[in-house]
Amino acid sequence: MPVIGFIAKRGLQALFVLFVVTLFISFAIRLTGDPAVMMLRESANVSADDLARVREGLGLDRPFLVQYWDFVSGLFTGDLGNSFFRGPIAPIVTGALGATLLLAMTSLIVSLLISIPLGIYAARHRGSFGDQVIRVLSLAGLSFPNFWLGIMLILIFSVTLRWLPASGLTGPASLIMPAVTIGVILTATNLRIVRTTMLEVLSAQFIMVARAKGLSERSVIYKHALRNSSIALVTYLGLQFGTLMGGLVVVELVFNWPGMGTLAVEAISQRDYPILQTVISILAIMIVLVNLIVDLVYMALDPRIRLE
């Protein structure tokens, strides 16, 4: 079973990556400041005893490796422990992860729904007026900073027209603007990839053969050309995932989206080690997983690709 062997091999690699990431994060974050000091920063008359007492209460007086082991074993058992400031971590992170995934997936779908048809159109009508318009628009999409686009959408649709809620996760309507903000940025690059690879594929011999066999144009485009050109798109989406997560942080802040980005920013400002370690580890796990999935999708798209 080559697939299982492949997954096992990749799983071991993922574990190693995770080990390095968590060790580095746990170590590095402890160099950036003392949570006890952050916690007592607004209290007057803080004595060394007060600091020691708070550190002990937070478990920060234990050796680093003990703290690290607690954290890593928690990742495997699901017992993630407590935040320094706000109780058990698991429900906090679960909620934030749900919100982030919801936004990421919706943005991705928005972007694919726009970029695939438009990319195909542009490739088939290369050099036409429509193609020019699409290329200019995608360049414009690439040039927006996404937080700026987000703020513009808020000004138009919330403040002026009052159609959509400006922020938060309060219902399906609140998903529209953040998903479009990220979706537009993704669309700009995806569209260029679909167009370029379609152009390449459409001039390949097997397309000529397909047409010569008398297949309908629809079947030629969607069954033969699109499938073969999607390998590039899938690779790109896999690579893009890390960037997408990074971009989400800013967009989440603009829309006050209760996701992993907002959570991480707050945790950093408070030196809430347990939350920050967990958030970063989960993002790392997701990026590793997505790349594994991308490899598996290759195989489905093109059986000639062998897993190594």
Next chain:
Amino acid sequence: MRLNLSTVFAAGICASLAAPAAAQDILTVAQRQDPQNWDPVDTFLVAWGSVASNIYDGLVRRDENLDLQPGLAESWEVLDEGMRLRFKLREGVSFHNGEPFDAEAVKYTFDRLLGEVGGTGPQQSNYTTIDHVEIIDDYTVDFHMAQPDPVMLTKLAGYGAMIVPPDYIEEVGEEEFDMNPVGTGPFKFESYTQGAQVELSANEDYFDGVPEVDGLVFRFIREDATRLAELQSGAVDIMADVAFSAVPTIDSAGNLEIVSVPGPTIYSLALKTVEPAATADLRVRKALNMAIDKQALIDAFLAGRGQPIDSLQGELSFGYDPEMEGYAYDPEAARALLEEAGVPQGAEMTIDYRAGNSTFNEVAQALTGFFANVGLKVGLNPIEDGVFLNEIVPQGRTNEMYQFSWGGWTFDFDNTAYLSYHEGEKWNPYGTSEEMNALLEEQRNSTDQAEREEILQEIARLAHEEAYHIPLYNEETVYAVADGVEGFVPAPDKRLRLNSVSLSDQ
């Protein structure tokens, strides 16, 4: 709770489908920060005070003029030269869960604060002058003090001193109490969505004014622009933490109003008083003070919502001396003093300040302009908060000038003065003088408020003469309020009590 993908998706989807509650007379307030934990002993955040002042009561309450009013105590006396405080408690009050309020609850609250539970939080250190609480009868308690604490009554009006329900906490446990608080206040806690909002409902049995609205929602929106957009779009009624740069926009909108009061927070530059810094020379410190036009900073960057200060306190602070005169803006005199001190034209200095506060960022830029005007080349060194507070200031690793901004929550100069001038304090890495230490200790050991006030004024004068800081301004606390909100009175300490606010038909 374990993590698995299906719960994750379910959580996200449920959250997205839950329709916003349709209800009348719900007052919505937007503020920057999510307090994250509702237990009084676990917090130090002003953001906590603005929400939780509606959920809890203390023995005393500080009103919007900063005067102490009866809270859960109807009266109190200071006995044994400040070594004992006696409180007569209000009868017939219940916690939101029905549990009666009595002397037992008071004792429990302070045993908890001063014991193991309080020990892991930031509040205990504010109350260590209390030795223990003794129950005299069901509605009388005595606070036995370890030492007299003239500011204790004020401290009892906030934060760690909020009275909590003993039976409830014992029954549900500490973790549950953090997230599902119960108090005696005008609003009951309903639900909390982390990072998003907290919902409260009116306490119809409240002893001190049943709320005018049915419910209260506090939304936590970190971005200034987004918070403002929510106000402009009508989703929010009262916006807290208004950025000064947004004041003109709000002023010019027809349906919004700016409401402000002098706040607790002052901004200043602390000066490094040890060699080899040029600011070790008193003449240089005085010259730097004379180089700044404080009113110009307030007009340009605070939209006029602030007052210039000459000591590290605003006019509401106990210990403020209206007679005291600061260093007047006089670039000529500043240049002369610098020359006398042997500081050459073009000498370089640096300001360390906390990055992330956009107003102070702009102020810092302008300060370099004022300093250039007296011939100094001043550079800016923005530093991330945690690093600034942990590594730079307490270790005495600052440059010549560094930001000192403080909101003394007690509005008593003791709070700010002690940590800025007393030996060994975090905000006093370079030391002051024996005389200063003695004055600070003297006022702490006195319970005679008139005497204390005199000593605190003396401390401010001494600090002024030694020019340890460049006091800049006292910020106002600014709120933006939508049409239809009636009876909103902002509190200088940002503890919003919203039971008297009503919503008219809009």
